[in-house]
Structures are given as C-alpha cells and as structure tokens.
Amino acid sequence: MKIDFNKYIDEDIxxxxxxxxxxxxxxxxxxxxxAADKIRNKYCGNILETCTITNAKSxxxxxxxxxxAQSAWYNTDIKSYxxxxxxxxxxxxxxxxxxxxxxxxxVTAGKKMKYGTSEFNTVLEFIKEITSExxxxxxxxxxxxxxxxxxxxxxxxxxxxxxxxxQTSPDTYSLYAxxxxxxxxxxxxxxxAQKAGxxxxxxxxxxxxxxxxxxxxMAFTLKELDVDGIPINILNPIxxxxxxxKEILSAFEILKTIAVFRLILKDKNIKIAAGRENIxxxxxxxxxxxxANGMLAGGYLTVKGxxxxxxxxxxxxxxxxxD
Numbered sequence: 001m002k003i004d005f006n007k008y009i010d011e012d013i014x015x016x017x018x019x020x021x022x023x024x025x026x027x028x029x030x031x032x033x034x035a036a037d038k039i040r041n042k043y044c045g046n047i048l049e050t051c052t053i054t055n056a057k058s059x060x061x062x063x064x065x066x067x068x069a070q071s072a073w074y075n076t077d078i079k080s081y082x083x084x085x086x087x088x089x090x091x092x093x094x095x096x097x098x099x100x101x102x103x104x105x106x107v108t109a110g111k112k113m114k115y116g117t118s119e120f121n122t123v124l125e126f127i128k129e130i131t132s133e134x135x136x137x138x139x140x141x142x143x144x145x146x147x148x149x150x151x152x153x154x155x156x157x158x159x160x161x162x163x164x165x166x167q168t169s170p171d172t173y174s175l176y177a178x179x180x181x182x183x184x185x186x187x188x189x190x191x192x193a194q195k196a197g198x199x200x201x202x203x204x205x206x207x208x209x210x211x212x213x214x215x216x217x218m219a220f221t222l223k224e225l226d227v228d229g230i231p232i233n234i235l236n237p238i239x240x241x242x243x244x245x246k247e248i249l250s251a252f253e254i255l256k257t258i259a260v261f262r263l264i265l266k267d268k269n270i271k272i273a274a275g276r277e278n279i280x281x282x283x284x285x286x287x288x289x290x291x292a293n294g295m296l297a298g299g300y301l302t303v304k305g306x307x308x309x310x311x312x313x314x315x316x317x318x319x320x321x322x323d
Contacts, residue, residue, distance in 0.1 A: 003028070005035035008263045009042060015216055021260050022212040029256065036259035036291030043267035046322040049103070049229075049294040050311075051140065051271065052096035057083045057108035057119065065167075065178045066242035067205055067235060070109040074241045083108065083119040089126045097134075099311075101297055105140035105163060105201075111181065112144035115153065124157045131158030140201060145181060145189045151196040161228065162193035163201040169214035170221060176208040190225055200227040203271070206257055207235030207249040215257055219264040229294065230265060231273040232258060255290045262291025269294045288318045 003021075024032055059080025061070045069076040084092075089106065096104050106123055113120045123143065131137050141154055142163035151162060166186050168176050173183035190200055202225065204218050222230055234254055237246045261270055271294030272287045288295075297311040 003031070005031050008035055009039055013263045015220060018216045018219070018260050018264060019213060021263070022256060024256070029252065032259050033255060033286070033290040036262040037289050039262050039266050040270075040291050040293050041322070044269065044293050046319065047293065048288065048318055048322075049269050049271070050101045050297045051103040051105055051229075051294070052099070052101040052297055053105035053107050053140075053142075054084070054089065054092045055109075056089065056106045056123070057081070057110065059109055061109040062111050062180065063178055064180045066176065067208060067238070068241065069238045071241070076238055076240050083122050086122055086126045086129070089122075090130060093130055093137075097137075099297070103138045103140050103161070105142060107142040107163070108144065110144050112146055113150065115147075115150045120150065120153075124153060127154070127157040127159050142201075145185050146192065148192045148195060151189075151193045151198060155196045155198050159198065161199040161201055162190075162196075163229075163231075164189045164193070165202055165204050165231070165233075166190075166218060166221060167204040168208065168210050169217035171217060172210060172214050176210055176214075177205075187225070190227070199229070200225070201229035201231065202227045203229075203231035203233065203273070205233040205235050206254065207246060208243055209246060216260070216264070219261050222268075223265055227268065229269040229271060230261065231271040231294075231296065232261065232292075233273045251286070255286055258287055258292050259290045271295055284314070285318060285321070289321065 021032060059070050059078055060072050061068070063071060064073045065071055069078045093104050106126070108119070113123070120143075123141065127139050131139065137158075138160045139158060140161040140163055141159050143150070145164070146162075154162065164186055166183065167173065167178075170183045190202055193200055202222060206215060234249060235243060235246055237244050237248070258270065258272070270292050272292045273296045295311075
C-alpha cells in the first residue's frame with residue numbers, strides 16, 4: 001500500500017484515510033509508527049506526562065458498565081468501601097508527588113457524586129487544602145456524570161481537570177459500554193466541565209469487540225470535543241463481567257490504534273492507561289515510539305499496575321530514547 005505518511009504531519013486526516021491505515025501490515029506499519037512519533041514530537045515535544053489515580057470510593061456502582069469490576073450488576077468479588085477520608089487522600093497525594101507524578105486524580109464509583117453530600121464536601125475540602133499547600137498542584141477528578149453546579153464548585157476549590165471517558169463510538173455505546181446511562185449524558189458532562197473552566201480528560205477502551213470504524217469515530221468525537229488528555233485503556237477482561245471472556249488484543253493492533261489516534265489528534269496528550277503491563281509486556285516502550293506521550297503510573301482502580309520504581313525507571317528510559 002503506497003501512502004504518503006509525511007502529509008499527515010501537517011494535514012488533517014479524514015475518517016476514510018484513518019480507516020485505511022488499519023489495513024497496514026509489515027514494513028508499512030513501521031512507517032505509520034514513525035510518522036506518529038514525528039507528529040508527537042512536533043506538536044507535543046518530549047514531555048511524557050504522568051498521572052496517578054486513587055480509587056477514592058470503591059464498588060456498589062448502580063451502572064452496568066460491561067467492562068467494570070465495580071458495577072453492582074456483576075459478582076466480581078472486589079473490595080467495596082465508602083469515600084476515603086481527607087487525611088488518607090493527602091497521604092496518597094504526597095506519595096504520588098514524591099514519585100514525580102505530574103497529576104493526581106480522584107476517582108469514585110457511582111453514577112454521580114451529588115452537591116451538598118458529605119462525600120462531595122470531603123473531596124472539595126481535600127482539593128482546597130492540598131492546592132493551598134501546593135499552589136502548582138494539578139488535581140483531576142472523576143466523580144461521575146456531574147452537573148454544572150458540582151463542576152463549578154470543583155473548579156472553585158482548585159481542581160484543574162475533569163475526567164469522563166466516552167469509552168467507544170457514539171453509535172455502539174449501549175452495545176459495548178453501558179445501557180443504564182446514555183452516551184449523551186457523558187457528552188453533557190464534558191461540556192458542563194468545559195463551561196466551568198476545567199480541562200478535560202476523556203478517552204476510552206479498546207478491545208471490547210468494537211470495529212476499527214468505532215475506534216475512529218471515538219477519536220473524531222474527541223477531536224470535535226477538543227479534549228486535553230486522552231487515555232487509551234486496553235480491555236483487561238474481568239471474570240463475571242459481560243466482557244470477561246473477550247480475547248485480548250495483539251500488541252501490534254494496540255500500537256496501530258495509538259498511532260492512528262496520534263494522526264487524528266495531533267497536539268493532544270495521548271496516555272496509555274489500564275492494560276499496558278499485562279498486554280504490552282516487552283512491547284510497552286513501543287507505545288511511546290508510536291505516538292503516545294503520557295501514562296498512568298502506579299496502578300489503576302481495581303487492577304494493580306507495576307511498581308512505582310519500575311514505572312519511574314521506564315519513564316527515564318523513554319525520555320532518553322526521545323532525546
């Protein structure tokens with residue numbers, strides 16, 4: 001297949017052209033990865049952004065997200081607990097800061113955290129205190145499908161970014177992601193957060209059975225929303241969830257997806273998130289030579305990641321490759 005990859009460094013790629021790239025094999029893939037790396041370098045530079053998240057409230061979620069261990073719909077035997085107290089969150093924040101994480105994300109299970117509740121107040125108080133002590137701190141929140149009131153309060157408290165994944169294509173959201181809430185509700189949350197002046201982190205999961213076209217539709221939706229950070233999660237099948245028996249994607253298909261996302265979303269922070277350790281294995285470094293420029297470090301919500309020491313060493317090695 002004869003493709004002029006260099007034109008995509010400066011020109012926008014169409015949906016049709018992006019779909020064609022998923023057919024690449026052999027040496028053509030190497031040219032795709034190289035072009036994605038050039039675009040990453042031109043528009044984002046050699047900064048690898050790291051984010052550490054805390055599972056601040058776990059389990060018993062009312063939503064039926066088909067990939068999630070925390071949904072009350074499935075028997076996954078995870079540990080459930082209410083909102084962590086402010087001092088515990090502070091301890092975790094300072095541990096992440098010590099490990100050179102650039103962002104700290106507060107993530108809670110549940111459809112939404114409501115304004116005026118004790119758990120929402122705990123989050124607000126933590127953000128106010130930690131940003132007062134550390135003015136340059138970048139706090140992110142993922143508290144469900146919030147309305148304008150809650151999001152404005154988070155911004156006022158000192159949060160800088162809100163996280164709300166769209167998960168997959170708008171056309172197949174109810175099929176692969178969830179049916180107890182709509183894709184539209186996620187879009188409304190993102191737009192409400194933007195109105196509040198918050199940056200947006202939004203991406204999705206690959207490997208749920210979606211088509212290449214679904215992935216491209218997701219990428220173009222994120223481009224239209226003009227989000228700031230884009231986590232690409234790789235499905236880690238969890239027993240007793242609807243996706244529990246899904247076949248794991250190959251490393252090359254994941255790399256191809258990352259590269260195509262970079263061609264579509266030239267100047268955005270594309271983060272490799274859940275699934276990178278178990279699925280990439282020895283190929284993990286390749287993700288950062290194929291367009292990615294960010295990662296979640298130190299573990300996820302219900303799945304343990306690599307040790308912090310391993311991640312720090314890995315990051316330093318990637319920076320050497322980029323330089």
